[in-house]
Structure formats: C-alpha cells, structure tokens
Amino acid sequence: MRIRLTLGLTDRPGTLLTALEKIAINGGNIISIIHNREQLTAGYVPVSLSVEFPSHENFERARAGIEASGIPVLSTESLERNIETVLIIGSMGVEKLRSVFEGRGEVISLSYGGGSRSPYIRILFSVPADYRESLLSSLELLAEENNCLVVREEF
Amino acid sequence: MIRCGIIGYGFLGTRLAQALTDYRPRGLLLTALANSKGYIFSRDGFDKQSLPRDLSTHRGFKQDTPLQLIEDGLLDLIVVLTPTNVYTGNPGLTYIREALRRGIDVVTADKGPLVVAYRELISTAKSAGASLLYEATVGGGIPVFSLARHSLRGDRIRSVRGILNGTTNYILTRMHFEGLPLDLALKEAQMMGLAERDPSLDLGGIDSACKVVILANALLGMDKRLDDVYVKGITQVTSDAVMAAKEMGMTIKLVGSIEGGHLYVAPRLVRLNHPLCVHGTLNAIQFRTEVMGELTLIGKGAGESTVSALLSDIEWIIDRRAVSRVGP
Numbered sequence: 001m002r003i004r005l006t007l008g009l010t011d012r013p014g015t016l017l018t019a020l021e022k023i024a025i026n027g028g029n030i031i032s033i034i035h036n037r038e039q040l041t042a043g044y045v046p047v048s049l050s051v052e053f054p055s056h057e058n059f060e061r062a063r064a065g066i067e068a069s070g071i072p073v074l075s076t077e078s079l080e081r082n083i084e085t086v087l088i089i090g091s092m093g094v095e096k097l098r099s100v101f102e103g104r105g106e107v108i109s110l111s112y113g114g115g116s117r118s119p120y121i122r123i124l125f126s127v128p129a130d131y132r133e134s135l136l137s138s139l140e141l142l143a144e145e146n147n148c149l150v151v152r153e154e155f
Numbered sequence: 156m157i158r159c160g161i162i163g164y165g166f167l168g169t170r171l172a173q174a175l176t177d178y179r180p181r182g183l184l185l186t187a188l189a190n191s192k193g194y195i196f197s198r199d200g201f202d203k204q205s206l207p208r209d210l211s212t213h214r215g216f217k218q219d220t221p222l223q224l225i226e227d228g229l230l231d232l233i234v235v236l237t238p239t240n241v242y243t244g245n246p247g248l249t250y251i252r253e254a255l256r257r258g259i260d261v262v263t264a265d266k267g268p269l270v271v272a273y274r275e276l277i278s279t280a281k282s283a284g285a286s287l288l289y290e291a292t293v294g295g296g297i298p299v300f301s302l303a304r305h306s307l308r309g310d311r312i313r314s315v316r317g318i319l320n321g322t323t324n325y326i327l328t329r330m331h332f333e334g335l336p337l338d339l340a341l342k343e344a345q346m347m348g349l350a351e352r353d354p355s356l357d358l359g360g361i362d363s364a365c366k367v368v369i370l371a372n373a374l375l376g377m378d379k380r381l382d383d384v385y386v387k388g389i390t391q392v393t394s395d396a397v398m399a400a401k402e403m404g405m406t407i408k409l410v411g412s413i414e415g416g417h418l419y420v421a422p423r424l425v426r427l428n429h430p431l432c433v434h435g436t437l438n439a440i441q442f443r444t445e446v447m448g449e450l451t452l453i454g455k456g457a458g459e460s461t462v463s464a465l466l467s468d469i470e471w472i473i474d475r476r477a478v479s480r481v482g483p
Contacts, residue, residue, distance in 0.1 A: 114395035154316075
C-alpha cells in the first residue's frame, strides 16, 4: 500500500534520518521525499514522504515508531485507488446514486439490467482507499432506504 | 471407563451412535441415548446390535428429562445434538450448563447455546475442570477449532471469513450454473433434503451469522452476540444478478466475516478463481494469521461429515482424561 506521510521535522541534523530508519525497519520503500524548507510553521519544516508499505500493520508500526521518537506525524493519506464493481439488486434512480459518489469516487461505467421484472444496476468505479468504506456504507444505506440490496466485491 | 450419553437422537445422534458402537473408542462406553421425550440407559453400554431405531419403542425407555441422567451422576461425557434455537439456546443450553457445572465434559453440534452464552459456558467449564468442545458447530467436518487450538497455537489469527452455510451455497451454485431462479433452486434443495421446510434461518443469513459469532468468540477472543452481526441474506438475490456477476467472471456467494472487530454476513461478488469460490454444499473457511498469512480450508459443511468432527472432539476428551489420570 502506498501512503503519503507528512512529518513535522525540527531544523536539526539527523531528524529526517531517524524517521527514515523507522520506515525502513518496517519494510517501507520510499518513493519520493518533498522537503518544504520555505514552509517553516511553528518551528517545524513539513516533509512529505511517499512510501510503499507491505501492509497496513507495517505502516502503523512505522508511524508509531516515528511518533515515539518525538517527530510529529502531521497527516497521512492513502495514495491507493481501488477499482471495483458493485451490483445493486433492485431499482434506484441515477440521481440518488450520483449523490453518493460525488466527491468520493468516480463512476467508470454504469449499466442497468434485468428489465422491470428483476432490475439490477452494475457499477464499475474507482475510489481512493481512504474513502472506500464510507462510500460503500452510504451506498448500502441508500439501498436499504430503497429496498435494494448492495452486493460488494470480496477481495 | 468414560460413560458417554448422546442427547438428541435424530440424524446426527443415530449416525454418531452407530460410529461409536462400530469402532468402539478405547476407554469409552456409550451408556445413554436421549431425546426430548425420554431416555434409555445401559450400565454396560450399548453395542451395535442393541441400538434402537426409535428410542420410545425400546423396552428400557424412561419418559423423563435427560437432565435426570446428568443430575444422577450417571455420565462423564455428554454429546448434545439438540435442535438449535439461536435466540434462547434451549433445550441444549440447560443440559450443557448443568453438565459443566457438575464437571461433566460436553461435546456439542448445537450452535444455540454457544451463540447465547459462550463466555458463561467457557467460564463454568474452566471453574469445574470440564471440557466444552464444539468442532461440529461450524463447517461440519472441517477441523476449524482444533486447527486453531493445535496447529496455529503459536500464531495469531487476525481475521476469519468463509462460506459457512451449505444450503445457500447450493442454491447460489444452481443459480450460477443453471440460471435457476431462487425459489426453484430452493425447492430443489428441499427435495434433496439439503434445506429445511422452513428455510428462513439459512436464506436470511442467520445460520451463517451464528457461526460468525462462534468463530469470533472462540478464535478471536471476542464477546459477541447475534445482534452484533450485520446480516443480509440471499432472499433478494435474483438469477439476473447472478448472471450479471457471471459475465464479469464472478459469482455471488453468501460470505461471513470477522474483520477489525466488525462481524458481517452478506452476499458478495466473488471472483471465480477466489479461494472462497467453492460450489455446491461445500463450505470454505479462510484464516488470516500474523505469521502464516492466508490459510483456506474447504470441506463438506453438513450431514455425515459432521460426525467426523464429533468423533474428533470425543477422542480429544478421551486423551485429555488419560493424561490427567497419569498426572502432569
């Protein structure tokens, strides 16, 4: 999994190295480092790292290690995007569906099937990993209100 | 000699009695057979020839509650195969509670008592020095709990998911391969004896949810009840939707899962090459562990194969008692 970590480093030699060590011992592979020396805020220099971790647990351990060594983790963001399919069994208007995806995911294709007797909607969409659960939960809630069933993909 | 009684003399009870009298495990005597109407008891134990088809026609039949056998101290081990009530746990819960309180070992295939009172029963068993084993409650003959107890002892199970109900899996399989509508596939399953006359517990996902609760409590140390499971059954699944899944190289399966503290049972799109994509009445259970990673077990989830799980639990109790006699 690819994660963007923004750390608040003090302008002291060796601080970045400490953070990198915590990432390395937890299997993190650093893809890029952006060092914003001009954006010094509250005594910190924000440094953005894109890191590929073998699993979420490795990432959590690295984050805990960095924080334990006194370096604040200002933000984390998943850079992964999932592309997946969902089937909605039942009938639902496209406007309602659009409101669920707005700002969270992108519909790649949407098709209706089953006629009026047993309608279903097939949606292929992409969603940032961080928003996946909230998008699917909203979809399930909307389906419940419309007496439909959401069938998610099992990975 | 361990005096063993079977409470519940239906399909499983008769098959187990036959198996026990067939190969006669060393150190065990089958001394009592009981159903909801009464019981028969033999101090010397039953053999293959003396097993009755119908308990009530046996000349020694006593119209009484099986609790009497437990209270009179006539048994060292009971195998509880009572009909499942997932809301009260009874009648099995009453027998198991009383037996464990008295230090009598228990083997059960009845999910109800474990769904209703897992923690209480485990704690009663612990304080009385008795064993409570329930391999047959999940996945029929698949050795789920013994695998976790023995082979994965040094590892840590992080999540569990699976196809836990053979009836719904059979129905969904027929919908996938033959394009049958759900009601026809259900009728077929009922005619083959794979579905109950009232299939609501299976189709509504409740049976799978009970298994999810047992797995969560027994393997992941949780304290969950049926109300804690998000449950969606397969009643809304249409053959058109199953065909749409098929066009995409997937199928619809009823999946039960415990992940990050959340318990759910719901129809899911499963790729045809996914390890959980098993067909017919097969069950599949997948562990994700800290060290081993993914491990998937596949096997028959009900019927005759469940006897294998019961026999395994009984043998474990025989071994444990033999060890405790010798001393540590």
